[in-house]
Amino acid sequence: MKNILVTGSVGQIGSELTLELRKRYGSDHVVAGIRKTLPEGELKESGPYEVADATDPEQITAVVKKYKIDTIFHLAAILSAVAEKYPQRGWDVGVNGLYNVLEIAREYNCALFFPSSIGAFGPTTPRDNTPQDTIQRPNTMYGVTKVTGELLCDYYYKRFGVDTRGLRYPGIISNVTLPGGGTTDYAVEIFYDAVKHGKYVCPLSKGTFLDMMYMPDAIEAAILLMEADPSRLKHRNAFNVTAMSFDPEILASAIKKHLPGFEMTYDVDPDKQAIADSWPNSMDDSAAREEWGWNPRYDLDSMTTDMIEKIRIKHEKGLY
Protein backbone atom coordinates (compact mmCIF):
# COMPACT_ATOMS: atom_id res chain seq x y z
CA MET A 1 0.00 0.00 0.00
CA LYS A 2 1.69 3.18 -1.18
CA ASN A 3 -1.01 5.48 -2.45
CA ILE A 4 -4.43 4.98 -0.94
CA LEU A 5 -7.92 6.28 -1.69
CA VAL A 6 -10.65 6.01 0.93
CA THR A 7 -14.17 6.42 -0.44
CA GLY A 8 -16.76 7.41 2.15
CA SER A 9 -14.01 9.10 4.16
CA VAL A 10 -16.39 11.30 6.13
CA GLY A 11 -18.44 8.33 7.35
CA GLN A 12 -18.28 6.57 10.70
CA ILE A 13 -15.43 4.20 9.79
CA GLY A 14 -13.88 6.24 6.97
CA SER A 15 -13.21 9.31 9.07
CA GLU A 16 -11.09 7.39 11.59
CA LEU A 17 -9.55 4.93 9.12
CA THR A 18 -8.31 7.76 6.87
CA LEU A 19 -6.49 9.43 9.77
CA GLU A 20 -4.92 6.15 10.89
CA LEU A 21 -3.79 5.33 7.35
CA ARG A 22 -2.23 8.80 7.12
CA LYS A 23 -0.29 8.15 10.32
CA ARG A 24 1.02 4.84 9.04
CA TYR A 25 1.57 5.47 5.33
CA GLY A 26 2.20 9.23 5.25
CA SER A 27 -0.34 12.02 5.02
CA ASP A 28 0.32 12.84 1.36
CA HIS A 29 -0.28 9.22 0.37
CA VAL A 30 -3.84 8.89 1.64
CA VAL A 31 -6.60 10.68 -0.27
CA ALA A 32 -9.90 11.29 1.50
CA GLY A 33 -12.63 10.62 -1.07
CA ILE A 34 -15.73 12.70 -0.42
CA ARG A 35 -19.14 12.90 -2.07
CA LYS A 36 -19.74 16.63 -1.81
CA THR A 37 -18.11 18.73 0.86
CA LEU A 38 -15.64 18.10 3.62
CA PRO A 39 -16.28 19.95 6.89
CA GLU A 40 -13.43 21.88 8.55
CA GLY A 41 -11.32 19.71 10.81
CA GLU A 42 -8.47 17.24 11.02
CA LEU A 43 -9.49 15.21 7.99
CA LYS A 44 -9.41 18.29 5.78
CA GLU A 45 -6.21 19.68 7.23
CA SER A 46 -4.14 16.53 7.46
CA GLY A 47 -3.91 15.48 3.82
CA PRO A 48 -5.35 15.53 0.30
CA TYR A 49 -9.07 15.21 -0.37
CA GLU A 50 -11.01 14.92 -3.61
CA VAL A 51 -14.60 14.55 -4.73
CA ALA A 52 -14.91 10.84 -5.49
CA ASP A 53 -18.52 9.71 -5.57
CA ALA A 54 -18.60 5.95 -6.11
CA THR A 55 -21.62 6.26 -8.38
CA ASP A 56 -19.57 8.49 -10.71
CA PRO A 57 -16.79 6.34 -12.21
CA GLU A 58 -15.17 9.31 -13.96
CA GLN A 59 -14.55 11.04 -10.65
CA ILE A 60 -12.95 7.93 -9.14
CA THR A 61 -10.82 7.32 -12.25
CA ALA A 62 -9.53 10.90 -12.18
CA VAL A 63 -8.43 10.56 -8.55
CA VAL A 64 -6.82 7.15 -9.14
CA LYS A 65 -4.81 8.58 -12.05
CA LYS A 66 -3.86 11.84 -10.35
CA TYR A 67 -2.50 10.21 -7.19
CA LYS A 68 -1.30 6.92 -8.75
CA ILE A 69 -3.59 5.06 -6.34
CA ASP A 70 -2.71 1.39 -5.75
CA THR A 71 -5.15 0.59 -2.91
CA ILE A 72 -8.79 1.60 -2.46
CA PHE A 73 -10.68 1.27 0.81
CA HIS A 74 -14.21 1.42 -0.51
CA LEU A 75 -16.25 2.55 2.47
CA ALA A 76 -18.96 4.58 0.73
CA ALA A 77 -22.23 2.88 1.67
CA ILE A 78 -25.80 3.36 2.82
CA LEU A 79 -26.50 1.64 6.14
CA SER A 80 -29.27 -0.87 6.72
CA ALA A 81 -32.17 1.19 8.07
CA VAL A 82 -31.71 3.91 5.44
CA ALA A 83 -31.32 1.37 2.61
CA GLU A 84 -34.59 -0.18 3.74
CA LYS A 85 -36.29 3.20 3.41
CA TYR A 86 -34.70 3.98 0.05
CA PRO A 87 -33.93 0.59 -1.52
CA GLN A 88 -33.15 1.96 -4.99
CA ARG A 89 -30.51 4.25 -3.54
CA GLY A 90 -29.23 1.38 -1.40
CA TRP A 91 -28.69 -0.69 -4.53
CA ASP A 92 -27.18 2.19 -6.51
CA VAL A 93 -24.53 3.03 -3.92
CA GLY A 94 -24.06 -0.51 -2.62
CA VAL A 95 -23.83 -2.40 -5.90
CA ASN A 96 -23.37 0.05 -8.79
CA GLY A 97 -20.86 2.00 -6.71
CA LEU A 98 -18.87 -1.13 -5.91
CA TYR A 99 -19.02 -2.31 -9.52
CA ASN A 100 -17.55 1.02 -10.66
CA VAL A 101 -14.74 0.77 -8.14
CA LEU A 102 -14.02 -2.88 -9.05
CA GLU A 103 -13.77 -1.99 -12.73
CA ILE A 104 -11.36 0.83 -11.92
CA ALA A 105 -9.35 -1.49 -9.65
CA ARG A 106 -9.14 -3.97 -12.52
CA GLU A 107 -8.07 -1.37 -15.06
CA TYR A 108 -5.55 0.47 -12.84
CA ASN A 109 -4.32 -2.56 -10.91
CA CYS A 110 -5.47 -1.48 -7.44
CA ALA A 111 -6.04 -3.65 -4.38
CA LEU A 112 -9.54 -3.21 -2.97
CA PHE A 113 -10.95 -3.42 0.55
CA PHE A 114 -14.71 -4.01 0.72
CA PRO A 115 -16.64 -3.98 4.01
CA SER A 116 -19.43 -6.50 4.11
CA SER A 117 -21.54 -6.91 7.24
CA ILE A 118 -23.51 -9.08 9.60
CA GLY A 119 -26.33 -7.81 7.36
CA ALA A 120 -25.19 -10.27 4.68
CA PHE A 121 -26.93 -12.97 6.72
CA GLY A 122 -30.66 -13.57 6.96
CA PRO A 123 -33.40 -15.34 8.91
CA THR A 124 -32.43 -18.81 7.65
CA THR A 125 -28.76 -18.40 8.64
CA PRO A 126 -27.75 -20.29 11.82
CA ARG A 127 -28.03 -17.61 14.53
CA ASP A 128 -25.43 -18.71 17.03
CA ASN A 129 -21.75 -19.07 16.26
CA THR A 130 -22.67 -18.30 12.64
CA PRO A 131 -20.14 -20.11 10.44
CA GLN A 132 -17.87 -18.39 7.93
CA ASP A 133 -19.45 -20.30 5.06
CA THR A 134 -23.18 -20.75 5.53
CA ILE A 135 -26.67 -19.89 4.26
CA GLN A 136 -26.98 -16.27 3.12
CA ARG A 137 -30.53 -15.29 2.20
CA PRO A 138 -30.85 -11.75 3.66
CA ASN A 139 -34.26 -10.10 3.46
CA THR A 140 -33.09 -6.47 3.50
CA MET A 141 -31.80 -4.39 0.58
CA TYR A 142 -28.65 -3.72 2.62
CA GLY A 143 -28.09 -7.45 2.93
CA VAL A 144 -28.78 -8.03 -0.76
CA THR A 145 -26.16 -5.43 -1.68
CA LYS A 146 -23.63 -6.93 0.75
CA VAL A 147 -24.04 -10.50 -0.55
CA THR A 148 -23.82 -9.18 -4.11
CA GLY A 149 -20.68 -7.28 -3.13
CA GLU A 150 -19.07 -10.33 -1.55
CA LEU A 151 -19.74 -12.35 -4.70
CA LEU A 152 -18.55 -9.59 -7.03
CA CYS A 153 -15.31 -9.21 -5.07
CA ASP A 154 -14.67 -12.97 -5.20
CA TYR A 155 -15.43 -12.93 -8.92
CA TYR A 156 -13.04 -10.08 -9.71
CA TYR A 157 -10.29 -11.86 -7.81
CA LYS A 158 -10.82 -15.19 -9.59
CA ARG A 159 -11.61 -13.85 -13.04
CA PHE A 160 -9.29 -10.84 -13.25
CA GLY A 161 -6.82 -11.29 -10.41
CA VAL A 162 -7.91 -8.07 -8.65
CA ASP A 163 -6.56 -8.18 -5.08
CA THR A 164 -9.93 -7.88 -3.36
CA ARG A 165 -10.18 -8.44 0.40
CA GLY A 166 -12.98 -7.84 2.84
CA LEU A 167 -14.63 -8.32 6.21
CA ARG A 168 -18.11 -8.89 7.53
CA TYR A 169 -18.20 -6.13 10.11
CA PRO A 170 -20.53 -6.30 13.08
CA GLY A 171 -21.99 -3.12 14.60
CA ILE A 172 -19.16 -0.64 15.08
CA ILE A 173 -19.02 1.44 18.26
CA SER A 174 -17.13 4.71 18.07
CA ASN A 175 -16.87 8.21 19.52
CA VAL A 176 -15.65 10.39 16.67
CA THR A 177 -18.24 10.28 13.87
CA LEU A 178 -21.79 9.09 14.44
CA PRO A 179 -23.06 6.24 12.28
CA GLY A 180 -25.87 7.23 9.97
CA GLY A 181 -28.97 5.08 9.83
CA GLY A 182 -27.80 1.64 10.84
CA THR A 183 -29.59 -0.97 12.93
CA THR A 184 -26.72 -1.23 15.39
CA ASP A 185 -26.54 2.56 15.97
CA TYR A 186 -28.22 2.19 19.36
CA ALA A 187 -24.97 0.84 20.79
CA VAL A 188 -23.34 4.21 19.99
CA GLU A 189 -26.25 6.54 20.81
CA ILE A 190 -26.71 4.97 24.23
CA PHE A 191 -23.30 6.31 25.36
CA TYR A 192 -24.05 9.89 24.25
CA ASP A 193 -27.41 9.88 26.03
CA ALA A 194 -26.07 8.11 29.11
CA VAL A 195 -23.35 10.72 29.65
CA LYS A 196 -25.52 13.74 28.84
CA HIS A 197 -28.95 12.76 30.18
CA GLY A 198 -28.36 9.69 32.36
CA LYS A 199 -31.04 7.81 30.43
CA TYR A 200 -31.71 6.25 27.05
CA VAL A 201 -34.73 5.03 25.10
CA CYS A 202 -33.68 1.89 23.25
CA PRO A 203 -35.17 1.10 19.81
CA LEU A 204 -34.29 -2.63 19.97
CA SER A 205 -35.89 -5.01 22.42
CA LYS A 206 -34.38 -6.79 25.38
CA GLY A 207 -32.77 -10.04 24.27
CA THR A 208 -31.70 -8.75 20.84
CA PHE A 209 -28.16 -10.07 20.68
CA LEU A 210 -25.86 -8.69 17.98
CA ASP A 211 -22.14 -8.80 17.29
CA MET A 212 -20.25 -5.57 17.98
CA MET A 213 -16.73 -4.18 17.80
CA TYR A 214 -14.91 -1.06 19.02
CA MET A 215 -13.55 1.24 16.33
CA PRO A 216 -9.81 0.77 17.04
CA ASP A 217 -10.27 -2.95 16.36
CA ALA A 218 -12.36 -2.29 13.23
CA ILE A 219 -9.56 -0.14 11.81
CA GLU A 220 -6.84 -2.59 12.81
CA ALA A 221 -8.79 -5.42 11.16
CA ALA A 222 -8.99 -3.61 7.82
CA ILE A 223 -5.31 -2.71 7.77
CA LEU A 224 -4.16 -6.11 9.02
CA LEU A 225 -6.18 -7.89 6.33
CA MET A 226 -4.84 -5.64 3.56
CA GLU A 227 -1.29 -6.23 4.81
CA ALA A 228 -1.76 -10.00 5.21
CA ASP A 229 0.35 -12.46 3.26
CA PRO A 230 -1.97 -13.42 0.38
CA SER A 231 -0.71 -16.99 0.34
CA ARG A 232 -2.38 -17.51 3.75
CA LEU A 233 -5.79 -16.28 2.60
CA LYS A 234 -8.19 -19.03 1.72
CA HIS A 235 -11.23 -16.76 1.77
CA ARG A 236 -9.98 -13.28 0.82
CA ASN A 237 -13.42 -11.69 1.06
CA ALA A 238 -16.13 -11.48 3.65
CA PHE A 239 -14.29 -12.72 6.73
CA ASN A 240 -16.53 -12.90 9.79
CA VAL A 241 -15.00 -10.65 12.46
CA THR A 242 -16.41 -9.90 15.88
CA ALA A 243 -15.21 -8.73 19.26
CA MET A 244 -18.27 -9.06 21.50
CA SER A 245 -21.95 -9.96 21.43
CA PHE A 246 -24.53 -8.42 23.74
CA ASP A 247 -28.15 -7.37 24.02
CA PRO A 248 -29.29 -3.92 25.23
CA GLU A 249 -29.62 -5.11 28.85
CA ILE A 250 -26.04 -6.33 29.00
CA LEU A 251 -24.76 -3.09 27.49
CA ALA A 252 -26.84 -1.03 29.93
CA SER A 253 -25.39 -3.02 32.87
CA ALA A 254 -21.85 -2.35 31.66
CA ILE A 255 -22.65 1.38 31.47
CA LYS A 256 -24.21 1.35 34.95
CA LYS A 257 -20.87 0.29 36.43
CA HIS A 258 -19.62 3.78 35.47
CA LEU A 259 -22.89 5.71 35.74
CA PRO A 260 -24.90 4.01 38.51
CA GLY A 261 -27.94 6.25 37.99
CA PHE A 262 -28.27 5.34 34.31
CA GLU A 263 -31.72 4.22 33.27
CA MET A 264 -32.83 2.58 30.05
CA THR A 265 -36.37 2.21 28.75
CA TYR A 266 -37.63 0.70 25.51
CA ASP A 267 -39.56 2.11 22.59
CA VAL A 268 -39.04 -0.57 19.98
CA ASP A 269 -38.76 0.58 16.37
CA PRO A 270 -40.44 -2.26 14.45
CA ASP A 271 -38.43 -1.62 11.27
CA LYS A 272 -35.08 -1.77 13.04
CA GLN A 273 -36.21 -4.69 15.19
CA ALA A 274 -37.18 -6.70 12.10
CA ILE A 275 -33.73 -6.10 10.61
CA ALA A 276 -31.94 -7.01 13.85
CA ASP A 277 -34.03 -10.16 14.20
CA SER A 278 -32.82 -11.38 10.82
CA TRP A 279 -29.12 -11.04 11.79
CA PRO A 280 -26.91 -13.45 13.77
CA ASN A 281 -26.64 -13.38 17.55
CA SER A 282 -22.91 -14.09 17.34
CA MET A 283 -20.52 -15.03 14.56
CA ASP A 284 -17.70 -17.55 14.42
CA ASP A 285 -14.62 -15.59 13.32
CA SER A 286 -12.09 -18.41 13.50
CA ALA A 287 -11.25 -18.19 9.77
CA ALA A 288 -10.05 -14.59 10.26
CA ARG A 289 -8.06 -15.62 13.33
CA GLU A 290 -6.38 -18.48 11.47
CA GLU A 291 -5.80 -16.90 8.08
CA TRP A 292 -4.51 -13.45 9.04
CA GLY A 293 -4.20 -13.28 12.81
CA TRP A 294 -7.38 -11.40 13.76
CA ASN A 295 -7.45 -10.82 17.51
CA PRO A 296 -9.50 -7.91 18.91
CA ARG A 297 -8.14 -5.82 21.78
CA TYR A 298 -11.40 -4.50 23.22
CA ASP A 299 -14.13 -6.45 24.98
CA LEU A 300 -17.38 -5.05 26.37
CA ASP A 301 -15.87 -3.68 29.59
CA SER A 302 -12.74 -2.11 28.11
CA MET A 303 -14.76 -0.60 25.25
CA THR A 304 -17.33 0.81 27.70
CA THR A 305 -14.65 2.36 29.91
CA ASP A 306 -12.97 4.05 26.95
CA MET A 307 -16.24 5.22 25.35
CA ILE A 308 -17.45 6.86 28.56
CA GLU A 309 -14.11 8.57 29.12
CA LYS A 310 -14.00 9.99 25.57
CA ILE A 311 -17.65 11.02 25.48
CA ARG A 312 -17.41 12.70 28.87
CA ILE A 313 -14.64 14.88 27.45
CA LYS A 314 -16.80 15.74 24.43
CA HIS A 315 -19.69 16.58 26.72
CA GLU A 316 -17.54 18.72 29.04
CA LYS A 317 -16.26 20.67 26.03
CA GLY A 318 -19.86 21.24 24.94
CA LEU A 319 -19.28 19.37 21.69
CA TYR A 320 -22.70 17.76 21.73
Ligand code: SER
Ligand atom coordinates in the same frame (compact mmCIF):
# COMPACT_ATOMS: atom_id res chain seq x y z
N1 SER B 1 -23.91 -1.24 11.44
C1 SER B 1 -24.53 -1.72 10.25
C2 SER B 1 -25.96 -1.37 10.19
O1 SER B 1 -26.58 -1.37 11.19
C3 SER B 1 -24.38 -3.22 10.16
O2 SER B 1 -23.45 -3.52 9.21
O3 SER B 1 -26.48 -1.12 9.17
